[in-house]
Amino acid sequence: VVLHNRKITSLAREGRIEDARQVFDKMPKRTLFLWSSMIGGYVRQGNYGEALSLYEVMEEKGVEPDRSLFVWVLKACSQHGGGLEKGKKVHDRIVSVGFESDVLVGNALIDMYGKRGDLKNARLVFDKMAQPDVVSWTSMIAACVQKGQTGEAFGLFRRMQAEGLKANSVTVTSMLPVCANLRDLKRGKEIHGYIIRGDFEDNVFVASSVLDMYAKCGHLKNARQVFDKMPHRDVVSWNAMVATYAQKGWHKEAQELFHQMQLDGIEPDVISWNAMIAGCAQNGQGDDALKLFCQMQQGGIRPNAISISSVLPACAHLAALQKGKEIHGYVFRSGNKDDVIVASALVAMYGKCGSLKDACRVFEKASERDTIAWNTMIGAYAMHGHGEKALQLFYEMELTGLKAN
């Protein structure tokens, strides 16, 4: 038994979770420690479903969990589809065994609710905490950011500092994208100042988000300066810089960096390619966008929904119906036909390429329609001189409860 215990823990840690499971299943008496090793092992390798079902079995057997097990289980809930309901049950269990006041467990709860989009419950846990720490505050901020509650995020950021807690590198990397998206240079600079004072500048995450904040606020020089000063750059740092130039239409600079990153030993990923494609497509270089779309596949990178919705406007711009149809074929083959954004991009492409019929077909078959999808279809009708049909669709849209913008 002792040997088996050792074996399971070491296998689980090495990531050979299935081997560990085989031994585990044969054990007659399984201690909490063993359950934790197994569940933790599954979580670490991203098999959240298995982690959760193992946890349920454990509860059925009447094994009492401890705090760290709850942290593992909550992490699984935070990542797993449909984890919110399970997470709530786990929360009840935590309350029943009296662990809700534990900071680590509380933080994991906030994180879980935040990631699953349940801001109310995240807040409830947070407000009940006697001594929220930096992680608690940061998790709460991240939850607000994810829900688009930017004012609330700023409020929390200020309050945490007023209460004497210091924001760390994680806190600022959660806040900077908010400044970037709001183009709030003033607050972005304030946070940058704080970063310099706190000596977080060399953190890759921090530097990349500072870079992106300046770029989105239109200060390309500052962005480039931050990029050049980085002691370490990873694929995200390069992507942020490439995307900046690409989006501005500075193709030469973008291409240069795209090339240089490879010389630096960083292989472009799907995001790097997408940034390049979008840059060309949005700046009148439709041909190049299409070329890049082919090249990325030759390079072994599978285009995703974003790649497709980036390249389709290039077909629209070139009125390249045939190319557009080819990409439509790819949408099916790659399993992206249920993506709302891809569907709108297809509708727009067909509309602009003169095939209203195809545009309608895609729109009607779409599994989901948001305001932009409706707008696109209405625009296509209007463009083809069907004003009445456009108006009719507009009313239909309002009947679905969507608001015009």
Place this chain on the structure above:
RNA sequence: AGUCCCGUUAAGUCUGCGA
């Protein structure tokens, strides 16, 4: 027989209509 390590928050970058 594990108590070192690992395990809670950020990971930052790309996308559709129109303006």
